[in-house]
Amino acid sequence: MRSAKDFFAPLAVGAPAPAREVPARPSRMIHFFDPSNPKMAAKVPDMVGVADVLLGNLEDAVVADKKEAAREGLVQIAKDVDFGEHTQLWTRVNALDSPWVLDDLTTLVTQIGDKLDVVMVPKVQGPEDIHYVDRLLAQLEAKGGVQRPIMVHAILETARGMANVEAIAGASPRMQGISLGPADLAADRRMKTTRVGGGHPGYLVRQDPSKGADGTPDYQGQRTVFQQDLWHYTIARMVDACAMHGIFPFYGPFGDIKDVVACEDQFRNAFLLGCVGAWSLHPVQIDIAKKVFSPSAEDVAHAREVRDAMPSGGGAVMIDGKMEDDASYKQCMVILELAERLSANDPELAKLYAEA
Numbered sequence: 001m002r003s004a005k006d007f008f009a010p011l012a013v014g015a016p017a018p019a020r021e022v023p024a025r026p027s028r029m030i031h032f033f034d035p036s037n038p039k040m041a042a043k044v045p046d047m048v049g050v051a052d053v054l055l056g057n058l059e060d061a062v063v064a065d066k067k068e069a070a071r072e073g074l075v076q077i078a079k080d081v082d083f084g085e086h087t088q089l090w091t092r093v094n095a096l097d098s099p100w101v102l103d104d105l106t107t108l109v110t111q112i113g114d115k116l117d118v119v120m121v122p123k124v125q126g127p128e129d130i131h132y133v134d135r136l137l138a139q140l141e142a143k144g145g146v147q148r149p150i151m152v153h154a155i156l157e158t159a160r161g162m163a164n165v166e167a168i169a170g171a172s173p174r175m176q177g178i179s180l181g182p183a184d185l186a187a188d189r190r191m192k193t194t195r196v197g198g199g200h201p202g203y204l205v206r207q208d209p210s211k212g213a214d215g216t217p218d219y220q221g222q223r224t225v226f227q228q229d230l231w232h233y234t235i236a237r238m239v240d241a242c243a244m245h246g247i248f249p250f251y252g253p254f255g256d257i258k259d260v261v262a263c264e265d266q267f268r269n270a271f272l273l274g275c276v277g278a279w280s281l282h283p284v285q286i287d288i289a290k291k292v293f294s295p296s297a298e299d300v301a302h303a304r305e306v307r308d309a310m311p312s313g314g315g316a317v318m319i320d321g322k323m324e325d326d327a328s329y330k331q332c333m334v335i336l337e338l339a340e341r342l343s344a345n346d347p348e349l350a351k352l353y354a355e356a
């Protein structure tokens, strides 16, 4: 472990100093595109200002013989497109044990390092993986003359990564956040699902049997079942690890593109538990994430009411029959700070919240 006093020192001569605070830019959706797919690549300029984050994916979902085309395609897109003030450019590089990752990082950081906000690293197993990327990025930033530090985002998609999530979150001042990778994580844990995120009808709790005419339990009678959330433990633990280290947690992908209703539910569960965003794999999921990860006008109005009723931030008051105190005040401030940050980027939301 590095000494606390060295934690914010650059890891290579000539590299920019690490950020003291994670930039809190709106990141409600991390929109994935394959830079080797001409149709998707052509849509990128029109998605600037629409998606909070555009991510050029180089890893899974890009076949082996397209890896180089994807890397080169991303370099071209980064050079050609002006991402403006409100849209970030991220990439997901190949896994650290793959034959491509060294060239991914070397090419991207030295050629488009000043345009890249965040590098997403898949299948992170422990803090040692972050330390490796941290030093390599510093060397490449120095080589490429990159002026501001590139941040790192880890995907939680192995049991070992899960067991080490707190150490991963605190491994470097470059850590921006962590996403859940439900498909690889399910495979690594030997879960018996065959999906990319979301629920499963077999993971449920069944209502107790009612009593039959003879007073004994009627096991064959009608009983309601309640589908449970497969990802609750994982997301909650990830949120705690991120909050503890002042970085941002994200739900990952929802693979059933046509099921926009369940996607919204999954995203909202993550939002309520503390996540700041989710991935969008298809344009249809951008609006879902935008809706879910922006507080509602009602929540903002209620938060303001509580804040205004407790100008000193303390005490206890009754509002609509409910006790509000310091702790509910703090929750309301979380909503108001988020609303303020989003409003700065989005005039429609600013208007909605102003009128709430």
Ligand SMILES: CC(C)(COP(=O)(O)OP(=O)(O)OC[C@H]1O[C@@H](n2cnc3c(N)ncnc32)[C@H](O)[C@@H]1OP(=O)(O)O)[C@@H](O)C(=O)NCCC(=O)NCCSC(=O)C[C@](C)(O)C(=O)O
Residues within 6 Å of the ligand: 031, 032, 033, 034, 039, 040, 043, 057, 060, 061, 155, 157, 180, 181, 182, 183, 184, 185, 196, 197, 252, 253, 257, 280, 281, 282, 283
């Ligand atoms: C699902 C797919 C195959 C359906 O693609 P499609 O072409 O069949 O869909 P469509 O509805 O017919 O598409 C309509 C139009 O939208 C375009 N389009 C479609 N998608 C996008 C997009 N993302 N960005 C920009 N444009 C897009 C598409 O090209 C088409 O354009 P057109 O009207 O000109 O013909 C396609 O959307 C896609 O490939 N999405 C990205 C998939 C991806 O990145 N997967 C990896 C992340 S998930 C993951 O890695 C797991 C994880 C974390 O690692 C772990 O849990 O372990």
Ligand SMILES: [Mg+2]
Residues within 6 Å of the ligand: 060, 122, 157, 181, 183, 184
């Ligand atoms: Mg994966």
